[in-house]
Amino acid sequence: MRLLAALILLVQAPPADKWEKEIAAFEAKDKEKPPAPGGIVFVGSSTIRLWKTAEDFAGLPVINRGFGGSMIADSARYAERVVIPYKPRQVLLYAGGNDISSKKTPEQVFADYQAFVAKVHAALPETKIWFMSLFPTVKRAADDDKVRALNALIAAHAKSNPRLGFIEVASALSPDGKANPENLRPDGIHLSEKGYGIIAPIVKKAIAP
Secondary structure, three states: HHHHHHHHHHHHOOOOOOHHHHHHHHHHHHHHHHOOOOOOOEEOOHHOOOOOHHHHHOOOOOEEEEEOOOHHHHHHHHHHHHHHHEEEEEEEEEOOOHHHHHOOOOHHHHHHHHHHHHHHHHHOOOOOOEEEOOOOOOOOOOHHHHHHHHHHHHHHHHOOOOOOOEEEEEHHOOOOOOOOOEEEOOOOOOOHHHHHHHHHHHHHHHHHH
16 A cells, blocks of 8 residues: 555656756856856757857857756746846847747747746846847748747837847848758757857847947
């Protein structure tokens, strides 16, 4: 009976937090060398995690807190641990592709974006929050219309608040609106070095003092 009870508890137990290791690693790194306040936090999914931000934004106080495979709701959930403690003057968020791919509607993802903004601004009302536009990919071409819809929702919303910003990179990566394989890795989703080379100057122009 005890064994059966233990098995039932095991089945009913909530799944382990899939991001806890990565978030804890960020916190451990911060204890060793705390970032100075007033920097620029890059947060979001794999496009952020894989970005060599220290190289592309040399001279700027960029803190990379991307965790691969995450959604906007995850960035909102962990904002108290990977955004707010740094008291950044700017935040750049890039996520949403995984959300759309998981069958969330643009409206649902937009609501998650608003939740992220609300949480950050509740603690840091003067911080500027940028959203970098999603871009077409080869592997997720079926999601292109929804991606454009989400971009449009966030871009329009950002115009209503001077503490928000929208950085358009999709048109530079895909002038014809379709994914350019040369700007992506072989997986057909993530940016290649060439892709990052295209968007880095656009982002730097927006966030540089």
